[in-house]
Amino acid sequence: MGCCNRRCGLIAGAVFGAVVAILGGILIPVGKIVIEGTVEKETVIEPGTTAYDSWVSAGANVYRQFWIFNLKNPVEVLQYGARPVVLEKGPYTYRIRYLPKENITFNPNHTASFLLPQGAIFEPSMSVGSEEDKITTLNLAVAGAYSLVPNVLHSVLETMIRTSNSSLFQHRTVKEMLWGYRDPMLKDTVGLFSTYNGTYDGYYTVFSGKDDISKVGMIDRWRGERSLHFWNDKYCDMINGTDASAFAPLLDKKKLIYFFSSDICRSASAQFEASLDLKGIEVYRYTLPPSTLASPTVNPDNRCFCKNPKTTKNCTLAGVLDIGSCQDGNSFTLSLFPHHLNRKACLHVSAPLPPCKYTSKYLGTTGFTMRFAKRIQVNMMYGPSKVITVLKKVKDYTIFPIVWLNETASLDDQTADMFKNELISRIRTLELIQQVLLGTGVAIFALCLISYCVLRGRNSQSKLA
Numbered sequence: 001m002g003c004c005n006r007r008c009g010l011i012a013g014a015v016f017g018a019v020v021a022i023l024g025g026i027l028i029p030v031g032k033i034v035i036e037g038t039v040e041k042e043t044v045i046e047p048g049t050t051a052y053d054s055w056v057s058a059g060a061n062v063y064r065q066f067w068i069f070n071l072k073n074p075v076e077v078l079q080y081g082a083r084p085v086v087l088e089k090g091p092y093t094y095r096i097r098y099l100p101k102e103n104i105t106f107n108p109n110h111t112a113s114f115l116l117p118q119g120a121i122f123e124p125s126m127s128v129g130s131e132e133d134k135i136t137t138l139n140l141a142v143a144g145a146y147s148l149v150p151n152v153l154h155s156v157l158e159t160m161i162r163t164s165n166s167s168l169f170q171h172r173t174v175k176e177m178l179w180g181y182r183d184p185m186l187k188d189t190v191g192l193f194s195t196y197n198g199t200y201d202g203y204y205t206v207f208s209g210k211d212d213i214s215k216v217g218m219i220d221r222w223r224g225e226r227s228l229h230f231w232n233d234k235y236c237d238m239i240n241g242t243d244a245s246a247f248a249p250l251l252d253k254k255k256l257i258y259f260f261s262s263d264i265c266r267s268a269s270a271q272f273e274a275s276l277d278l279k280g281i282e283v284y285r286y287t288l289p290p291s292t293l294a295s296p297t298v299n300p301d302n303r304c305f306c307k308n309p310k311t312t313k314n315c316t317l318a319g320v321l322d323i324g325s326c327q328d329g330n331s332f333t334l335s336l337f338p339h340h341l342n343r344k345a346c347l348h349v350s351a352p353l354p355p356c357k358y359t360s361k362y363l364g365t366t367g368f369t370m371r372f373a374k375r376i377q378v379n380m381m382y383g384p385s386k387v388i389t390v391l392k393k394v395k396d397y398t399i400f401p402i403v404w405l406n407e408t409a410s411l412d413d414q415t416a417d418m419f420k421n422e423l424i425s426r427i428r429t430l431e432l433i434q435q436v437l438l439g440t441g442v443a444i445f446a447l448c449l450i451s452y453c454v455l456r457g458r459n460s461q462s463k464l465a
Contacts, residue, residue: 043216043249043368045112045208051216054368054415055246058098062409063126065091066178069401071136074169081393086401089135092174093126096407102200110210111220116201120179120193131175138400139170140190141183143380146391147324154387160185161390168382168390177403192332192378192403201262204243213249217242219260230265230326233304240267246368257286263376264334265326266305268292279416283370293319293336308333310381310397335377338404370411377404 042050067090076082099117106112122131142161149157161167164185172181180191203223209216219239220226228237241247241258251257253272260267270286277283295318296303306315307322319336383397 039249040209040213043213043246044210045206045216046106046210050418051246051368055101056104057100060409060412060415061095062097062407063093063123064096064120065093065126065406065408066174066403067091067405068135068174068177068403069137071138071169074136077393078168078390079393081395084398084400088404089133090128091126091406092128092131092133092178093123094120095123096120097409103203106208107205110208110212111205112208113203113205113221115203118196118199118201120197129174132173134171134173135177136169136171137177137402138380138382139166139168140177140192140380140402141186142166142168142390143382143400144190145185146382146385146388147380151385154385158388161388206242209248216248217246218248219243222260222262228265228326230323231304231307235301236266236304238267240269244369244372251284253284256289263374264321264336265323266321278370279411279413281370281411281416308381310383333379333381333399335379335401335404336375338375338377338406369409372407372409374407375404376407378402 045051045055067088069086070089071077072085072087073082077084096119097116098121099119101114102117104112104114124130145157145160166185176191178192179197180189180194182188183190203221204219205221205224207215207218207220218241222228222239225239227234227239231237239260241260244259244261247257247259251272256269256271258267258269268288269292271289273285273287275282276285291299291301294302295312296306296315298318303315305321306312307325309315312320312322321334321336323332323334379399379401381397381399382391382394384394385391
């Protein structure tokens with residue numbers, strides 16, 4: 001009778017273990033559904049979700065570092081037509097994007113509209129010197145006017161340069177070059193980013209993801225329009241993807257992600273590169289594929305981005321954008337690979353070369369951008385003239401580098417802990433329960449089954465004896 005009870009107990013234990021193991025196994029697909037549901041629910045852009053507070057606020061500290069190119073041989077360039085020799089000076093670091101979104105409005109079609117306020121605060125402890133440091137660089141007004149004024153009006157421009165005592169180059173402080181100064185020739189404020197502080201980017205209208213989580217953060221309209229009007233081409237004027245601050249959750253690493261950047265006046269794509277650990281959170285690193293910024297000779301789709309054959313060497317340079325049409329007529333040319341342009345142009349650069357990448361992004365399971373790096377170089381062009389005195393010795397069209405910037409942000413400890421507590425910890429707890437149930441169930445089942453077999457074998461031997 002005792003033997004029978006033991007066998008029955010072991011069989012019951014094996015059945016119990018099997019049930020527990022099956023329950024653990026069932027929780028794997030069920031748990032995946034629960035996890036995905038939790039992530040999708042918390043990443044909708046609406047008050048009360050984990051995503052909303054991070055989306056509204058400035059989030060992680062964003063820093064923009066500037067390296068300004070200081071001209072070493074201005075006299076030789078003006079008098080003998082020598083090639084410019086520049087030495088970069090920096091970084092001069094500013095904190096940007098520290099203000100929360102403004103005028104947030106939720107629309108009936110599951111979209112949200114908002115403005116992005118713009119401002120910059122100088123960070124002396126992260127800079128090589130003061131904003132009052134002097135540099136020798138290109139005269140923005142003279143070079144800009146040269147690019148905009150036709151040859152038949154060069155005599156008028158010559159008069160303006162002479163009467164204002166201007167030249168091709170000038171001495172300015174870092175603060176003046178970046179944020180503006182009153183130019184004696186134009187009698188107006190001139191600067192690389194003179195319209196940045198105290199202004200807004202947008203309006204943006206983006207999908208909240210309430211009705212379709214795969215569309216969360218995707219731009220529906222920018223400045224009230226669903227396409228740009230800068231490039232005069234349907235392909236180049238498309239507004240694709242998000243504003244790069246967040247993407248849809250649970251990304252498929254095999255697919256490209258798309259984003260629009262008002263800095264470069266165009267949309268772009270990025271591809272998965274690697275999985276990394278950032279403050280205990282698994283993140284995916286995305287970088288731009290070579291074709292995105294390739295020259296039109298390599299990627300014909302980019303031909304519509306080539307607006308000025310002079311600045312792009314007949315559209316053969318990669319990552320060069322003439323953004324005058326989208327930056328209030330400013331004749332700036334962007335190089336999306338800092339220093340890379342200088343290796344092919346007629347300049348000597350006495351400076352260490354940074355990595356030639358426009359952007360890298362690190363995304364978590366939720367689709368939030370946890371860390372990013374963006375590098376852009378700003379240039380202006382000048383060339384020869386038979387009328388303008390300061391350009392008479394210039395032998396060829398020259399793309400002059402003025403500044404390159406490195407914009408970075410990374411997840412701070414407080415936000416990382418919030419993500420881990422609100423989402424990651426729930427996911428890990430569910431995964432742990434799955435593993436414990438499955439492991440415990442299999443162990444109980446195996447132990448009871450083995451014990452039953454051993455007991456049955458002993459009873460058989462006892463009967464034979």
